[in-house]
Amino acid sequence: MSKPRSSGPDRSRRRLLSGMAALGAGSLLAGCDRITDNASVKRALGSVEQLTYKAQRLIASRQALAQEFDKSQIAPIFRPNGTTNPQEDYYRAWMENDFADWRLTIDGLVEQPTTLSLAELGEMPSRTQITRHDCVEGWSCIGQWTGVPLADLLDRVRPRDQARFVVFHCADHTYGGSDLYYESLDMVEAYHPQTILAYGLNDAALPVANGAPLRLRAERQLGYKQAKYVMRVELVDSFKHLHGGKGGYWEDRGYDWWAGI
Amino acid sequence: MPSGIGPVANPQPDSRARPASEPGALASSRLIKRHSLGTRLWHWINFLCLIVLLMSGLQIFNAHPALYWGEQSRFSDPFIAIHAQTGNDGEQRGVVRVAGHTIDTTGVLGLSDDNGQLRQRAFPRWATLPGDKWLTMGRNWHFLAGWIFAPSVLAYLLYTVISRHRRGAIFPTRSQLSAIPRTIVDHARFRFHHEAEYNGIQKLTYVLVLFVLLPLMILTGLTMSPTINAAWPLLTELFGGRQSARTLHFICAFSLVGFFFVHIALVLVSGVFNNLRSMVTGRYRITARPAGRVNREESHE
Numbered sequence: 361m362s363k364p365r366s367s368g369p370d371r372s373r374r375r376l377l378s379g380m381a382a383l384g385a386g387s388l389l390a391g392c393d394r395i396t397d398n399a400s401v402k403r404a405l406g407s408v409e410q411l412t413y414k415a416q417r418l419i420a421s422r423q424a425l426a427q428e429f430d431k432s433q434i435a436p437i438f439r440p441n442g443t444t445n446p447q448e449d450y451y452r453a454w455m456e457n458d459f460a461d462w463r464l465t466i467d468g469l470v471e472q473p474t475t476l477s478l479a480e481l482g483e484m485p486s487r488t489q490i491t492r493h494d495c496v497e498g499w500s501c502i503g504q505w506t507g508v509p510l511a512d513l514l515d516r517v518r519p520r521d522q523a524r525f526v527v528f529h530c531a532d533h534t535y536g537g538s539d540l541y542y543e544s545l546d547m548v549e550a551y552h553p554q555t556i557l558a559y560g561l562n563d564a565a566l567p568v569a570n571g572a573p574l575r576l577r578a579e580r581q582l583g584y585k586q587a588k589y590v591m592r593v594e595l596v597d598s599f600k601h602l603h604g605g606k607g608g609y610w611e612d613r614g615y616d617w618w619a620g621i
Numbered sequence: 622m623p624s625g626i627g628p629v630a631n632p633q634p635d636s637r638a639r640p641a642s643e644p645g646a647l648a649s650s651r652l653i654k655r656h657s658l659g660t661r662l663w664h665w666i667n668f669l670c671l672i673v674l675l676m677s678g679l680q681i682f683n684a685h686p687a688l689y690w691g692e693q694s695r696f697s698d699p700f701i702a703i704h705a706q707t708g709n710d711g712e713q714r715g716v717v718r719v720a721g722h723t724i725d726t727t728g729v730l731g732l733s734d735d736n737g738q739l740r741q742r743a744f745p746r747w748a749t750l751p752g753d754k755w756l757t758m759g760r761n762w763h764f765l766a767g768w769i770f771a772p773s774v775l776a777y778l779l780y781t782v783i784s785r786h787r788r789g790a791i792f793p794t795r796s797q798l799s800a801i802p803r804t805i806v807d808h809a810r811f812r813f814h815h816e817a818e819y820n821g822i823q824k825l826t827y828v829l830v831l832f833v834l835l836p837l838m839i840l841t842g843l844t845m846s847p848t849i850n851a852a853w854p855l856l857t858e859l860f861g862g863r864q865s866a867r868t869l870h871f872i873c874a875f876s877l878v879g880f881f882f883v884h885i886a887l888v889l890v891s892g893v894f895n896n897l898r899s900m901v902t903g904r905y906r907i908t909a910r911p912a913g914r915v916n917r918e919e920s921h922e
Contacts, residue, residue, distance in 0.1 A: 620848030
């Protein structure tokens, strides 16, 4: 095939182009890691979270339900993650007594703070749902949860107008560290019909590995939102004053507060 | 939208091209404007996005380096798993398990050099963004690039479908399709025709990439979001479950990597300067074929 010979300007542009290509490929790898460490880039990357949050709120209606499955699809073992066996003295004491002395406290920006035993929670209307748990790592597991709709508990304590988030305080120090696990939801997710405080898994009492005696299920969110060993529910207008101030244990360690993706 | 993204369907001779009578110029070659500014911008933005999406995607994959079919993860029976295991000799090996077969990939997959030390990690340090094991930052990069990439792909596809001009530039004509065997033979002989329009193979490839692979990437990606699952349950059904969607996301990503290497190889062997120039400045030198052949081809249309 005949090829036109390139003229002078063509040749210099050719050098420029190949130079640009080599420079681009070489610096891309090193560059991305350097950029990642820059604080303002971290902030910019984080602001994408707000975009996703708003877009997903727009797409998914308040009532849009997570898919529910058939009993035959329940996984033989529901994979536990994070803390699976809390060692705290108070927790061991509850456990030895089958959580008879355990109490759930609901307080914060509410008209009527309350304390409930496991038996009292069991007497309230319950919801049972077979849903898929999606871990941020990428795996999924299907289980059947039974518990009290959070909306019913909120109706009982009557949140004040300033309340914007529901915070779940947990009993466990994650990975034996000094920080207690905690998580939070906005009011839309808190009042969602599938958001429950679960005390049962697969027709049995919630096992210790999966968060006994009570854990959160917010089915339109990733796994790290599903706080286990919940002992206090607090309504707040901001979580700035709590722990690292980001609204959750993993959020304080860089994870997105919006866990819908 | 800029008018005419992609190769211009009816290319006009470039005003800056030398007249054929100019000494030194071949009578049969001339410069045309092949790619509009919009196409060129779109191409390079996509290039950057895809690199970031791929490398941050491998970082995310490393957090749970196994793929499954169906709705959930059957941990004991993955379709693909990349991990490290201790061999009979007591040495650690990196292995890829695909549908029951085990392949030793020590040094690259499963077990690779991480700052001077062999460490267990599915994809090696040089392939992930960031290099360190850092899932949350990988997710941040992935979603940033995704928010640029997905809307730009969507706008491009809509425009291509709406504009008649663009349809002609991307979708092959019947005569181009029937000319494909000849095009294959020509390619095998490294005979590349520099023409204004894409040939049948090019067009089919671009249709496959633009209208199948890229939309699949975006849709399988969305299917992994639990909130999207609640909003659009049809998506999960379409792909046969969330874990199937994750596996398809991975397969499509590596199909795009495959396309990338073929694309680069063809750019290199079919005149790297002419090709690069057409995607940077828009100008592309075409050479006319012997008159008889051109006429025969045109008579089909």
